[in-house]
Amino acid sequence: MxxxxxxxxxxxxxxxxxxxxxxxxxxxxxxxxxxxxxxxxxxxxxxxxxxxxxxxxxxxxxxxxxxxxxxxxxxxxxxxxxxxxxxxxxxxxxxxxxxxxxxxxxxxxxxxxxxxxxxxxxxxxxxxxxxxxxxxxxxxxCEPLGVALGTLEKAGARFGDTLVIIGAGSIGLCILAAAKAMGMRDITVAATTGKRLGLAQRMGASHTIATGEHDLVEEMRKIHPRGTDVVIDATGIETCIRQSLKLARKGGTVVLAGYGRGKTMQIRIDDIHINNLRVIGAGNNWNQHKKAVALMAEGIVNxxxxxxxxxxxxxxxxxxxxxxxxxxxxxxxxxxxx
Ligand SMILES: [Zn+2]
Ligand SMILES: [Zn+2]
The missing domain is CATH 3.90.180.10 (Medium-chain alcohol dehydrogenases, catalytic domain)
Incomplete structure (x- = not known):
C-alpha cells in the first residue's frame, strides 16, 4: 500500500x-x-x-x-x-x-x-x-472538533458566557463552531493576520481583531470593559498567553490550548493571583469523538x-x-x- x-x-x-x-x-x-x-x-x-x-x-x-x-x-x-x-x-x-x-x-x-x-x-x-x-x-x-469540545468542557464554559479565542487555526475555528453551537455569546476571534478572520465572521464571530494591526488588549477593553468570561489561547505563543491573562474578567477562566514547543515564559503573578483567575491547560482530544460525530450528524456543527x-x-x-x-x-x- x-x-x-x-x-x-x-x-x-x-x-x-x-x-x-x-x-x-x-x-x-x-x-x-x-x-x-x-x-x-x-x-x-x-x-x-x-x-x-x-x-x-x-x-x-x-x-x-x-x-x-x-x-x-x-x-x-x-x-x-x-x-x-x-x-x-x-x-x-x-x-x-x-x-x-x-x-x-x-x-x-x-x-x-x-x-x-x-x-x-x-x-x-x-x-x-x-x-x-x-x-x-x-x-x-471529528478529531479537531473533539479537541474543541474538550477544551470548552475543561474551561467550564456555559451558555451565555462571553469568549475570546486567540488564534484562527483549525483548533481556534473549531472552538468557535462549538462555542456558537453551545450558546456562548459575543465571541471575539483574534489572529495576527486577517487571512481567516473573514471565515470566523461568516461562522458567527461577533468581533474579529487582526492583532498585527490593532492592540488586542486595548480593543477588547472597548468590547468587554470588565473583561471576558472565558479566554482561550490557541496559539501557544508567549505574548498571546500574557494578553489572555489581561483579557479575562476577575474570576474568569484562561485556557492554554496551544502547543508551546517546550518554551518557558514570564508572567505577572498578580494578573492571576489578584484577579483570581482559573488558568487551565487543555491539550488533545479527550474521548469526545462520539459527541463530535453526533453534532455533525444532527447538523448542529458543520x-x-x-x-x-x-x-x-x-x-x-x-x-x-x-x-x-x-x-x-x-x-x-x-x-x-x-
Ligand atoms: Zn490534529
Ligand atoms: Zn491504562
Whole structure:
C-alpha cells in the first residue's frame, strides 16, 4: 500500500509498505479521508515526541475492512471514525476514563502509524460509526472538533458566557463552531493576520481583531470593559498567553490550548493571583469523538467548509506546503480516497 513515511525529522517520502494486519482488539481501516494537522508538521520537524519511522495522521475516517478478533466482526464494512489512543483499559487512569494518563498510552500518528496511508490499524474500543449522511471528509474533522469540545468542557464554559479565542487555526475555528453551537455569546476571534478572520465572521464571530494591526488588549477593553468570561489561547505563543491573562474578567477562566514547543515564559503573578483567575491547560482530544460525530450528524456543527484542498497521497508535498504557508483562503488540506 501507499503510505507517507517520516523516516526521521525533516525526511518525508511516499513509500510502498505492506498492508498492516490487525492484532486482537484492533481493526484495519481503509482510510477514506485524512486531514493534515499543524501537529503533523511538528512531527516532521522533530518538535514532538514520535517514534520514527512514522506514518503521521490522526484526523481520519474510513471503512473497516479487517478485524483482529471475532467479536469485532460487527464492525466489518462500517463507516467509522475513532480515537487514536491505544491504552490498557485496566489501569486506574483508564478506569477513570482518562485514557491519556494510561501508563501504556500510545497515540496513533505519533507512536503508531497513522492515517496518511491507504490502510491503518486502530483499536476497536475507540471506534464510532459515521452515519451515511456525514461525508468522510467532514468525519475526519471529528478529531479537531473533539479537541474543541474538550477544551470548552475543561474551561467550564456555559451558555451565555462571553469568549475570546486567540488564534484562527483549525483548533481556534473549531472552538468557535462549538462555542456558537453551545450558546456562548459575543465571541471575539483574534489572529495576527486577517487571512481567516473573514471565515470566523461568516461562522458567527461577533468581533474579529487582526492583532498585527490593532492592540488586542486595548480593543477588547472597548468590547468587554470588565473583561471576558472565558479566554482561550490557541496559539501557544508567549505574548498571546500574557494578553489572555489581561483579557479575562476577575474570576474568569484562561485556557492554554496551544502547543508551546517546550518554551518557558514570564508572567505577572498578580494578573492571576489578584484577579483570581482559573488558568487551565487543555491539550488533545479527550474521548469526545462520539459527541463530535453526533453534532455533525444532527447538523448542529458543520465545519466541512474548513476543507479547502482535497488531495491525493501523491500530492503530499503540496499538502504539507499549504499547511506550512497557510495562504489566503486555505484552512485544511485533506487526503481523500475517491
Ligand atoms: Zn490534529
Ligand atoms: Zn491504562
Amino acid at each position: 501507499k503510505a507517507i513515511v517520516i523516516s526521521k525529522p525533516g525526511h518525508v517520502a511516499l513509500e510502498n509498505k505492506s498492508i498492516p494486519e490487525p492484532q486482537a482488539g484492533f481493526v484495519r481501516v481503509k482510510v477514506k479521508a485524512a486531514a493534515i494537522c499543524a501537529t503533523d508538521l511538528e512531527v516532521l520537524a522533530g518538535n514532538i515526541a514520535a517514534d520514527y519511522p512514522i506514518t503521521p495522521g490522526h484526523e481520519w475516517s474510513g471503512v473497516v475492512d479487517a478485524v483482529g478478533s471475532e467479536e469485532d466482526r460487527i464492525w466489518l464494512g462500517k463507516r467509522v471514525i475513532g480515537s487514536n489512543d491505544v491504552v490498557c483499559l485496566k489501569c486506574d487512569a483508564c478506569r477513570r476514563g482518562e485514557w491519556r494518563y494510561c501508563s501504556e498510552f500510545e497515540e496513533i500518528g505519533f507512536k503508531r502509524d497513522g492515517a496518511y496511508a491507504e490502510y491503518m490499524v486502530v483499536p476497536s474500543y475507540g471506534l464510532c460509526e459515521l452515519p451515511d449522511h456525514v461525508s468522510f471528509v467532514h468525519g475526519a474533522l 465545519i466541512e467548509e474548513f476543507v479547502t484542498n482535497r488531495i491525493k497521497l501523491e500530492e503530499y508535498e503540496t499538502g504539507l506546503e499549504l499547511a506550512r504557508k497557510r495562504p489566503e483562503g486555505f484552512v485544511k488540506a485533506v487526503f481523500v480516497d475517491e
